[in-house]
Amino acid sequence: MGTSAIEAQGLTKHFRHTVAVDDLTFSVESGRVTGFLGPNGAGKTTTMRLILGLDAPSSGSATVFGDRYVDVAEPLRTVGALLNARAVHPSRTAAAHLLCLAQAAGMSARRVDTVLGMVGLSDVAGKKAGTFSLGMSQRLGIAAALLGDPPVLIFDEPVNGLDPEGIRWIRTLMRALAAEGRTVLVSSHLMSEMALTSDHLLVVGRGRLIADSPMTEFIDRHDRRVVRVRTDHERALIPLLSAEGAHVQSEKDGSLTVTGLESGQIGVLAASCRAALAELTPVRGSLEDVFMDVTRDVVDYGVSS
Structure with a gap:
């Protein structure tokens, strides 16, 4: 188990009549990549801004190694952050931008x-x-975050605008940083990428904490338990499955997708009606599938069907 570098206790932020962050309590440990997930408007960026002292909390606290960020003696050597890749003077060269930051923090031009x-x-x-x-702007922002060789890294949507090679690069970089014992907190809407990158997940919706657990535990706990079934005895088996509360869907390839029963239970029901099974395969849900299910009721900008 790692050491908690970032701590939030009852963290709350109001913007007039809007509650952007609502009583969040969590910790982010070192030595692993923590994915920070949530629908649009869930409060992820606001939470990161509160950690970095860019916004003041309405109540509660956010600390880095026990101190508010504004009280950290050497902020760039403690926390590296990328919140807005375009927050660079457009007339400055990449080297000049980084040199200004380095000189302000007393770092070598090397x-x-x-x-x-x-x-x-x-x-x-x-x-x-x-x-x-x-x-390229994302890469420059990441360079700025790494400038002070900090033990804590915070990235908000770092893969935006990156090509496949760039996405693989940032994934490898984040995992390498965590392997060195650093704390890495990263938000992203690319669920497939978070599944490959993150060890632990924080999931928020409408400012409130929905989940705080290891990646595999989050998927296992919320998975719908889907099983793919193939049989020539559908007419006999489907009523039995439905009677046990399962949801059964016929697929174009001739298989059945069964939700709500374990494969063992399906096998017993098939045996009871002498339905020979050509396939009985548990299908583990993806992070995207589970995330969509868990956040279905906290999406502010959904599409009606």
């Missing part, structure tokens, strides 16, 4: 060259940030 190399921007160090694509 560190600028190091982080530019780490993010693959050495060849465009002299180009103006305003000419960068979103993907």
Whole structure:
């Protein structure tokens, strides 16, 4: 088990009549990548801003190693953050932008060259940030976050604008940083990527905490227990499955998708009506499937069907 670097206790933020963050209590441990998930408007970015002292909480607290971020003696050497990749003066070159940050924090100019190399921007160090694509801007923002070699990293949607190679790169980087014992908190809407990257999940909806658990535990706990069944005796088996409370759906390939019963229970029912089974396969839900189910009732901007 790692050490908690980020702590939120009863963290709450009101914007007039809107509750953006509602009594959040959680910790983010070192040595692992923690995925911060939630629908649009769930309060993820606001929570990150509260941790970084960019917004003041209405009540509760957010601390880094026990201190409010505004009280941290060397902030850039303690926390590296990427919240807005475009928050760079467009007329400054990539190198000049990072050099300004380095000098303000008393860092060597050599560190600028190091982080530019780490993010693959050495060849465009002299180009103006305003000419960068979103993907290049993300890389520059990540370079800024890494500048102070901090033990805590906070990334808000870091893969936006990145091509497949860039997405794999940031995934590898985050896991490497966690393997070094650092604390990595990352939000993303790409569920498939979070499934590959995160060890632990924080899930919020309408500002409230929905889940705080390891990735595998979150999926196992909320999975709908789907089983794929193939049989030539559908007419005999389907009524038995339905009577036991299962939801049965016929698929185009001739199989049945059964939700609500374990494979063993289905096998017993099939045997009772002498229905030979050609396939009986439990199908583990994806992070995206489980996430959609868990957050279904807390989506502010859904599409009606």
